[in-house]
Structures are given as structure tokens and as C-alpha cells.
Amino acid sequence: xxxxxxxQPGMFVQExxxxxxxxxxxxxxxxxxxxxxxxxxxxxxxFLIYQGSYDQQNATEGRYSLNFQKARKSANLxxxxxxLGDSAMYFCAMRExxxxxxxxxxxxxxxxxxP
Amino acid sequence: xxxxxxxxxxxxxxTGQRVTLRCSPRSGDLSVYWYQQSLDQGLQFLIQYxxxxxxAKGNILERFSAQQFPDLHSELNLSSLELGDSALYFCASxxxxxxxxxxGSGTRLTVx
Numbered sequence: 221x222x223x224x225x226x227x228q229p230g231m232f233v234q235e236x237x238x239x240x241x242x243x244x245x246x247x248x249x250x251x252x253x254x255x256x257x258x259x260x261x262x263x264x265x266x267f268l269i270y271q272g273s274y275d276q277q278n279a280t281e282g283r284y285s286l287n288f289q290k291a292r293k294s295a296n297l298x299x300x301x302x303x304l305g306d307s308a309m310y311f312c313a314m315r316e317x318x319x320x321x322x323x324x325x326x327x328x329x330x331x332x333x334x335p
Numbered sequence: 336x337x338x339x340x341x342x343x344x345x346x347x348x349x350t351g352q353r354v355t356l357r358c359s360p361r362s363g364d365l366s367v368y369w370y371q372q373s374l375d376q377g378l379q380f381l382i383q384y385x386x387x388x389x390x391a392k393g394n395i396l397e398r399f400s401a402q403q404f405p406d407l408h409s410e411l412n413l414s415s416l417e418l419g420d421s422a423l424y425f426c427a428s429x430x431x432x433x434x435x436x437x438x439g440s441g442t443r444l445t446v447x
Contacts, residue, residue: 255435263423264337265438311378315435322391323368323427323436325378 222246224312226326233302234334240287241297241329243312249273251317254295256286259309259328268310271295302333338362341426341439349447353414356442360407360428366390367409368429368436369401373422384409416446 225244233239245254256268271279271286279286287296299306312326338361348354360367369381380393384403395401398416403409413420423443427436 253435257438263443264440265425265427265436267435267437270435313436322380322383322393324380327377 222326223324224314224326226312226329228329229327230330230332232332232334233299233306235304236301238298238300239302239331241299241310241312241331243295243297243326245293245295245312245314245324247293247314247316249316249318253315253317254286254288255313255315255323256284256295256297257311257313258306259311260305261308265311269297299331304333304335307331307333337437337439339426339428339437339439341424341442343442344440345443345445347445347447348416350416350418352416352446353412354416354444356411356413356424356426356444358409358411358426358428358439360409360426361437364428364430364437365407366429367403367407368427369395369409369411370425370427371422372425372441373419378425381411413444418446420444421446 252273254271258266269281269284271288283300285298309328311328313323315323340359342357365386368383371379381395382401383391387403398414401411423441425441426439
């Protein structure tokens with residue numbers, strides 16, 4: 221079974237609108253971390269936001285927030301007030317604390333912001 | 336600058352050749368991870384080292400090997416290169432616990 225599933229290969233959003241990128245995960249570890257990374261066309265991987273499995277509140281970092289629904293095993297990324305510079309690939313990832321140190325990545329979502 | 340240094344940034348080589356990719360982790364991070372990102376396979380975990388020892392192995396081919404040195408820098412060796420090995424190779428480092436990865440800027444390998 222896939223550890224991380226991103227079902228949206230491509231998304232479009234109008235500039236200044238909000239957009240949600242979906243991510244579901246699969247783990248039996250009680251302790252895990254969920255991460256989102258941005259990969260612009262230049263190729264580098266940029267860390268955006270982190271949510272721990274025991275965190276009570278949804279993580280926020282500036283215009284990024286993580287909609288964490290533990291029972292549903294989903295960790296959707298919400299980008300508010302989209303900007304042209306947000307056009308990039310976005311990867312959801314998970315790290316299980318007790319079963320290994322490896323990160324599992326989803327296949328990514330390509331976001332295009334339309335002016 | 337993320338603090339993780341990868342060299343070289345670009346590499347073009349011929350089939351059958353051998354190359355070495357180098358990574359210096361962020362200061363204080365003991366773990367180094369190598370990933371391969373190709374167009375058709377996404378981000379594939381290759382191997383992890385922790386403080387000089389191999390900790391986890393992913394989909395790493397036998398033609399590929401890696402090591403982490405006492406100063407914690409790591410090298411990924413790719414030999415008998417094939418066209419299909421063309422990809423972006425990332426190194427990442429992390430501290431312990433639930434902290435995230437910090438990625439290097441990657442090495443873009445093109446095999447011709």
C-alpha cells in the first residue's frame with residue numbers, strides 16, 4: 221500500500237485565491253510527522269510546513285496551513301492568497317518515528333497560479 | 336542556502352562511466368539521505384547513513400554505493416551508468432526525532 225497518496229497530478233488556481241492540495245497517508249505508527257515540500261522549476265526542495273501526529277492544532281506558516289484530520293489520515297495543504305511564485309510541484313511526505321527514519325513521499329501535485 | 340551542500344550541480348557523462356556525487360550535511364545533522372528523482376518515478380529513497388553507519392536502504396541498485404565519512408560528508412557512487420540513470424539526485428540531512436529533512440540543491444546527472 222502507498223504510504224502517501226496525492227491524487228491531484230495538476231491543479232490550477234487564480235491569483236489571490238486559496239487552494240487546497242490533498243494528501244492522505246497510511247501508517248500504524250502512533251508517532252509520525254507530516255511534511256509538505258515545494259519544488260519550483262529550478263529544482264530545489266523547499267520545506268514548507270510540519271505537523272506532528274500528537275499536535276492538537278493545525279500547523280500554520282504564513283500563507284500555508286495544514287488541515288490535519290487524523291481519523292481520516294489526511295494532511296491537506298492550504299495555500300491562501302495564491303501568488304504567481306507559488307507555481308511549483310508540491311510534495312507531501314511522512315516520517316514514522318519508530319519504524320524508521322526514511323521519508324515517504326507522494327507523487328506530487330503540480331500547481332499553476334493563473335494571473 | 337539550506338546548509339546542505341551538494342556538488343557538482345550538473346554532471347554530464349557517457350554510458351558505462353562512473354561518477355561520484357558529494358554531499359555535506361547541515362551543521363549538527365548526523366543523518367544523510369540520498370534520493371533519486373526521475374520524471375517517471377518521482378522521489379525514490381536510495382539510502383540513509385547515520386553517523387557513519389548505513390541505517391536504511393531503499394531502491395538502490397547494486398551499481399550504486401554510498402558511504403559517510405568521519406566528518407559526516409557523504410558520497411554516492413554510481414557506476415556502469417545507463418541512460419536510465421539520468422535524474423536529479425538529492426541529498427538531505429536531518430537531526431534526530433521528528434524533524435524534517437533539509438535538502439541540498441541536487442545534482443542533475445545526464446547520461447548520454
